[in-house]
Amino acid sequence: MKATKKTLQGRGITSGCCKGTAVVSEKPLSFLGGVDYNSGVVIEKNHDLKGESLKDKVLCFPSGHGSTVGSYVLYSLVKKGLGPKAIVNQVADTVVVVGAIIAEIPMVDQIDIKQIKTGAIIEVDGDKGTVKVKGEVE
Amino acid sequence: MLDGENGWANQVAMKILVRLGDLYGATKLIPVQSAHLSGVSYKHLGDAAIDFLNELADKGGRAQTQASLNPSSLDQKFLGKRYSKERFAKQARIIELYEKMCIQPTLTCTPYYLQKPRPGQHLAWAESSAVVYANSVLNAWTNREGAPSALAAALVGKTPNYGVHQPENRRPNVLVKLETQLSTEADYGTLGIHLGKLLKDKIPTFKGLRDSEDDLKQLGAAMASSGMTALFYTRPPNKKERLEFMSVKARDIEEAASSLCTTDQPPDLVFIGCPHCSINEMKSVANVLEGKKVRKDAELWVCTSRYVKERAKKYVGVIECAGGRVLCDTCVLVTWIKDIGVHKLMTNSAKTAFYAPTLNDVDVALKQCLKTVCRN
Secondary structure, three states, X not given: OEOOOXXXXXXXXXXXXXXXXXXXXXXXXXXXXXXXXXXXXXXXXXXXOOOOEOOOOEEEEOOEOOOOOHHHHHHHHHHOOOOOOEEEEOOOXXXXXXXXXXXXXXXXXXXXXXXXXXXXXXXXXXXXXXXXXXXXXX | OOOOOOOHHHHHXXXXXXXXXXXXXXXXXXXXXXXXXXXXXXXXXXXXXXXXXXXXXXXXXXXXXXXXXXXXXXXXXXXXXXXXXXXXXXXXXXXXXXXXXXXXXXXXXXXXHHOOOOOOXXXXXXXXXXXXXXXXXXXXXXXXXXXXXXXXXXXXXXXXXXXXXXXXXXXXXXXXXXOOOOOOHHHHHHHHHHHHHHHOOOOEEEEOOOOOHHHHHHHHHHHHHHOOOOOOEOOOOOOOOOOEEEEEOHHHHHHHHHHHOOXXXXXXXXXXXXXXXXXXXXXXXXXHHOOOOEOOOOEEEEXXXXXXXXXXXXXXXXXXXXXXXXXXXXXXXXXXXXXXXXXXXXXXXXXXXXXXXXXXXXXXXXXXXXXXXXXX
16 A cells, blocks of 8 residues: 555535545446446446446546436435445536435546546545545555 | 425425536526426336435425426336236336326327427426427427436426527527438438437538428437437528538438338337327328228337327227227337337337337337338
């Protein structure tokens, strides 16, 4: 564990603050059809997070895509304790924004997510629009 | 309202509208005349949405404006009897939750036949084919809402004033010149599929388009499926504006048509009514079927709203006499046709031809299909 510290400044989308382990994707993600409603595991074909559980993670990915019904999937996963704790996007899209609002989890966008590695402990502040990278697993 | 004095449901709905408004550059919320909601079919929604709708309805969510619903995954009389009890119950539950929130169970993608919006009225409609029809044929004003944002607009009675709610965002930016004749509704839809891919969210205006409202419905529905069209014009603007130019030749339509057909085998099911049929379309179908019989090895479904069916009784009688079925509250795209043995679908709707291979996992042929489905 290397104790690097950096603060990335983005834009707060939904308020709240939380700390957790990052799971980072290079690909857009569709919650409808892309994440299993009963387990919180990514099932989208050819996705770099396929097989990964989102439970209690800070989910970092470029942007959402797909059906607007995807917002409801994010809501249900969080309510059942199977969803991510917070979301970091490069570009916020409607599906994910609405999902984060109704699931009541913090969300920040306009972050260069390449600066975050899977496994890093990060702190998302949806009010200040910041992502603090606390430590990185090398 | 944002602080929750009107209950959790309204607070959440407000948050959705305000946040989306911030993201897309709205300056305020404006009242809407009506909201039309997608997100009704259990096939698409799944169980996740039931959880959310349940919490909203429980915690005081009630529509503050006239609100209507898109088609569901089944109708009670016909498809409801062909699926599992669980599917039937889940679909009924979804509709019941919307009704609890004072949202009308119209179950049609053509709410404009039930109540026609007036020119200049602001709406918050999901269902992309209804959005493009409202903006382009009726000159009402609505963005392409998603299922949750249209629901939020229904519960608050307002929408953020970005996008095509602003006059400056309603100007055309592409002039499309038609250098070929379109004869059937399938041709109009095929043109729409071709253009939607090229235009994405640009606003086209047409030169050389002879139009009926039903043909424009097919054109708009298709553009909104392969692209993100919310608005088009049927004649060039009076003012000289700088427009991008695009021409459409016979070959473009032929190529788009062949890309939409994945089979030339005889169909298991012939489907008319995407978007749901107008009274005039019911009449056209009845005129072709008069005195004929549907083949024994295929089904014919004609989908429409309960409202139109009620007003087209004469035509419904002719269609049923020929062995076809007039279904309300549903359509092919939002139901499980493969589970009831349909593998090859034939339709006159380019929107259905565009979506069915992925949404329904069936092969599709786009044609003037009534002659095919009748016995010789």
